Amino acid sequence: MELSSQKIIDGMTDMVFVMRVDHQYERFIYEAINQKAKEELPLLSESIGLSIDEVNPPVLASILNYHYQKVLTTNEPIKYIDDYFVRENETKASETTLTPVFNHDVITHIVGVVKDITSLKQAEVQNERSKARLKQSRKRYKALFDENTDAIAYLNLSGDIIRMNNACRVFVQQFDQSGEDKNIFSLLKAGDLKLLLERFNEAKNQETVSVDLRHKTMDHVPIIIQVKFIPYVLDDQTEGIYCIIKDMTAEVTAKEALMQSEERFRLIAEHSSDLIQLVDHKEILLYxxxxxxxILGYDDQLLEQRSLLELVSDKHHTVLVKHFNRSKEKNETERFEVQLKTRDDRLQWFELQIEPIEDQNGRFNHFVVVGRDVEERKAYEEKLQYFAYHDPLTGVANRRLLSDRLEQVVAFYKRNQIPFAMIMIDIDDFKVINDDYGHDAGDVVIQEVAKRLQGSVREVDTVSRFGGDEFAILLPEIDTKENLSTVLVRIESMLQKPYLFSENNHFNIGISLGVYLHEDEQVDALSVLSQADHALYDAKRAGKNRTIIKS
Incomplete structure (x- = not known):
């Protein structure tokens, strides 16, 4: 078989160049070029019999001559990575392997095989960007936790403090300077322990709750604190509890001071870092x-006799009036959160506590309003809320969010009888990927599968990661089997493309899908999941890498 056999090299999917070595003039002559090279680089079609210098621009010719000369020097194959221009404004990344061909110990030809690795390079760049974004996200989350001015701790389900931020460490030192007491109930045992335990158990049942406690520091200084418990839920299970502790002493003291002495109230108010207001029954600011x-940029003198509603976000006007009316009617403290307007038209979250004050005859006089900046806490709570409903690795919905949306779809179906579908998805032999390529590669595959699934469905559909290598997709209002088939073809097409982990690690994976299309009158969320799961099991049992549909 001749080295330059055009039939052989034309059958190759990579670009191939057979170069004859002219030792006399130290030139490399194009002897054969395959069809792929002619398609990618049309200018080389007429290059047979010409040298590298005669065919290529000077800079490119210099680079090519350097690499081919290196093969002559080392008598060994070499490999290098470079870019090449296909057409104007389009560049591709390539991996070139130059292999010497000997005749009686003399190199007569060099065969160049140029592989297009553009997609690999793009995958590497995307992978690095994803890692950088994930790293940045973790940094922001850590900063939000560590630098928050509220005392925040993460507790296990026994109330032990697993970690806490700087503000919490300062708070804890008021009760235990040794640092040995790391259980929330031991630290706050001097307060209403029974009530604290009740609220903690409610949080374990996935409710966000708060409780106000009267306590004393190690120096026997009375203190009033608000403890807020926020459950951290993963796969429908409460994994731990976030605890946010605020010193409410100033707010309560403001009310007590007012009742004792107007002069003393003003002394406290004028030195408080919180917003303190006196408001009449029409929400007009008296002080x-x-x-x-x-905090807000307003001259306090100019605010008096203006309506408090002018400071409150338009969307919270109704909320504010409702709480003021209820506080006055029931003669009780109301606590709620609203956004206040700053002088430069920003909106900032505050927790308002309104206290109705009566005169000596027991008749309503005015309100005392204490506003505390909770902007950082709201941002932190929103982050916790996001983590409660989304998978941290992929960013898609978790099992809890999928369950909520499935309940909504089931309710909608019962009213309108429009069919919907549930798809269960499992990566075949995922353990092999982790074993052969490592868990980093496994994570990349999981992230890529999630990304492809999201790109295959509508905005109204919900892509969810159930955990491990298992995903689910909820398709509301799918109408017909034909519509479902269209979606499935799109999903299968996306998932069958190669998965790129690094330059030398790309592979295809098998994906099994179990699909349940619901068209019956009777329906409940649990049976929908069960039917889709059975379909997935059948797909696995039938040989994997296939789709089974039940209806």
Missing amino acids: ASPSHES
Whole structure:
């Protein structure tokens, strides 16, 4: 078989160049080029019999001559990575292997095989960007936790403090300077322990709750604190509890001070970092503390006789009036959160506590309003809320969010009788990927599968990761089997493309799908999941890498 046999090299999917070595003039002559090279680089079609210098621009010719000369020097194959221009404004990445061909110990030809690795390079770049974004996200989350001015701790289900931020460490030192007491109930045992335990158990049942406690520091200084418990839920299970602790002493003291002495109240208010207001029954400001200027940018003197509603976000007007009316009617404290407007038109979250004050005859006089900046806490709670309903590795919905949306779809179906579908998806032999390529590769595959699934469905559909290598997709209002088939073809097409982990690690994987199309009158969420899961089991049992549909 001749080295330059055109039939052989034309059958290759990579670009192939057979170069004859001219030792006399130290040139490399194009002797054969395969069809792939002619398609990718049309300018080389007429290059047979010409040298590298005669065919290529000077800079490119210099680079090519360097690599081919290196083969002559080392008498060994070499491999290098470079870019090449296909056409104007389009560049591809390539991996070139140059292999010497000997005749009586003399190199007569060099065969160049050029592989297009553009997609691999793009995958590497995307992978690095994903890692950088994930790293940045973790940094932001850590900063949000560590630098938050509220005392925040993460507790296990026994109340032990697993980790806490700097503000929490300062708070804990008021009760235990040794640092040995790391259980929330031991630290706060001097308060209403029974009530604290009740609220903690409610949080374990996935409710966000709060409780106000009266306590004393190690120096026997009375303190009033608010403890808020926020459950951390993963795969429908409460894994731990976030605890946010606030010192409420200033707010309560403001009310007590007012009842004892108007002069003493103003002394406290004018030195408080919180917003303190006196408001009449029509929400008109009778007094605004100086802190309004430092926090919101308003001159406190100019706020008096203006409506509090002017400071409140338009969407919270109804909420504010409702709480003021209820506080006055029941003569009880109301606590709620609203956004206040700053002087430069920003919106900032505050927790308002309104306290109705009566005169000596027991008749309503005015309200005392204490506003505390909770902007950082709201951002933190929103982050916790996101983590409660989304998978941290892929960002898609978790089992809990899918269950919520499935309940909504089932309710909608019962009213309108429009069919919907549930797809269960499992990566075949995923353990082999982890064993052969490592868990980093496994994570990349999981992330890529999630990304492809999201790109295959509508905005109204829900892609969810159930855990491990298992996913689910909820398709509301799918109408017909034909519509479902269209979606499945699109999903299968996306999932069958190669998965790229690094330059030398790309592979195909098998995906099994179990699909349940619901068209019956009777329906409940549990049976839908069960039917889809059975279909997935049948797909696995039938040989994997296939789709089974039940209806």
